[in-house]
Amino acid sequence: MVSSVWDGSDGWQPSELVPLAPIPMHPGMLGVHYAQVIFEGLKAHRQEDDSIAVFRPWENALRFQRSARRLAMPELPTEMFIEAIERLVAADESWLPAGNDELSLYIRPIMYGSESNLMLRPSREYRFLTVAFLAGGFFGNLPAPLSVWVSRTHSRAMPGGTGDVKCAANYGPSFMAQQEAAAAGCQQVMWLDSEERRWVEEMGGMNLFLVRGEGPDAELVTPELTGTLLPGVTRDSLLALATLMGYKTRQERISIDRLRADCESGVVTEMFACGTAAVVTPIGRLRDEKSAWTVGDGQAGPTTMALRDRLVNVQHGRSPGPDGWLHPVRVPGTVR
Template identity: 50%
Template sequence: MTVSSAAPASAHDAGATTPGESGIGKAEIGDFTPHMVTLRWTEEDGWTTPRLGPHENLSLSPATAVLNYGQSIIEGLKAHRQPDGSFSVFRPRDHARRFQGSARRLSMPELPVALFVDALDRLVEANTDVVPDRPGYSLYLRPYMFASEANVVPRPAREYTVVVISFLIGSYFGDSPDGVSAWVCRDYARAFPGGTGSAKTPGNYAPTMPAQLAAGQAGCQQVVWLDAVERRWVEEMGSANLFFVRGSGEDLTVVTPPLNGTFLPGITRDSVIAVARELGYRVSEEPVAVEDWRADCESGLVTETFGCGTAAVVAAVGRVRDGDHEWQVGDGTTGPVTSAVKERLLAHHHGRTPDVHGWRHPVRTGVRR
């Protein structure tokens, strides 16, 4: 496998400029940064050292194993500017361990945690200068691994490549107080018991696109996925884990579906559970039936619903459509619990609260090139 030189485009628009081309020297939302990190594993030699280089195109053999058999995994996490101007990566070791879990599920080599973190450090250090020092801006980091051996025999590959790229990201759902609209998918299932639902692999995403198109045609922004067996239990929304605020006062409970192997164990989900408890809320992991969600919203028992994920952070759900039925969550806007959880999580991201959980990994600058 070789790489060929090309200027970084945009994560959302191929016509975006490379940072610095406009003379500003800073990236805009969606722009890829000028660098990437690569490393390789072979059956004979194991892992190489992460190498920092320019953001370049990949050149692959038409027989590359990933193109034939789909051995590929991804991760997504962020680096945030801190009050002193430095950068910190949020929970990189937890993402590294999830990356390892995804690799195991697809019979791929497990990247050591130290190498995963080293690769992130090298990339963030090289790209801090292009991130504007403005609220809401973060560096989204996308590590991925794929089977890079030229081979068309259906077996685990004997060579793999890891690439880490980054781009500038703001608020995924914008800053409007209105909640997003969600469409309950009845025609497709995202994952099945015993499948790859708990692994972060591209093969989980492509089959969801018809449902996303259908949601748009129904006037909704996101898809709510139900379990594949009974088509009754709420699992997740798009690529976000879901939370429900049930009751009020001393009876208020923040509820989220339990992990069952068919949807992703979100690092943000785990962070939200911890943050909600920090704020004094009771948290319960229990199954949520879609019909109960509707009935509890209509009765006023459920006053808020929100999704969370690396890109989305925390976003309220304001309206839900399920076939011919449609209901509103609370008053359709971001509620007080959702707001409090989001603000506390952002405070952890950006170093505005003590790091009692050890979540922030500071990136040292000027150490390596």
């Protein structure tokens, strides 16, 4: 793992690459008590020439800084974030085999308030860590379409809150709704806005898209960024790739009532979730406390799978993507 510390006098100290091991924690550590914790998630992929590259790490570095600002934490310099990723991937790349698109090196940077103090104020000491592990598909290889629970009781975020940053406090409160989803036979939760409980926002750790129409006339639609949902890197990547592939794209507010009506009438032909872990995962069915409805024929649609294939091919260097999306990592002792 890569580790660095910060304090108000000396700022960020040079990072160190050290063996993965437990870290002693004082019971009064401020970050644990007051949720001053932020994190990121990104992946490194094996390339066609057996080299390794990280997908869009600069975007994660910038989002990490936005999250830090929102929680009154010190910003980690972009170069320090990227250096930590490079050092860790170079050290761990041997765990990632060639020839398996479903495996990647999942990278988890985290920063937390580490000061031992129960005063209700921002920490004056912080630790930044980056760890990695070998990961397969979040829902398995080529997953079956998800069943999704529409939560009309719980809220993930509110206007003026922290819904558009990646902080730990956004995730623990979502677990109750996830348990309700599982009890209803669903794998994921769809969150609605907290004010009207009408507008579709995102899913548990994933953004979502729907497809209106089919074939070359298909339109890709995703909820607009209102400050209460996370601006996902995969979401942004799919909007860009969809345009390159000739699809129309739209970001708009989507009401749950219209979504259901459009699914039942056939206007909405496909839906999928997307994220660093989930990549692109089809949605086949939605339900709430009173009813259930199917998206299209309930199976993965052609537009969904075309976008998934294009994204995976870009991540592995087989298809061209916009400049700068792949960040190569040099592994000492290799010549490529």
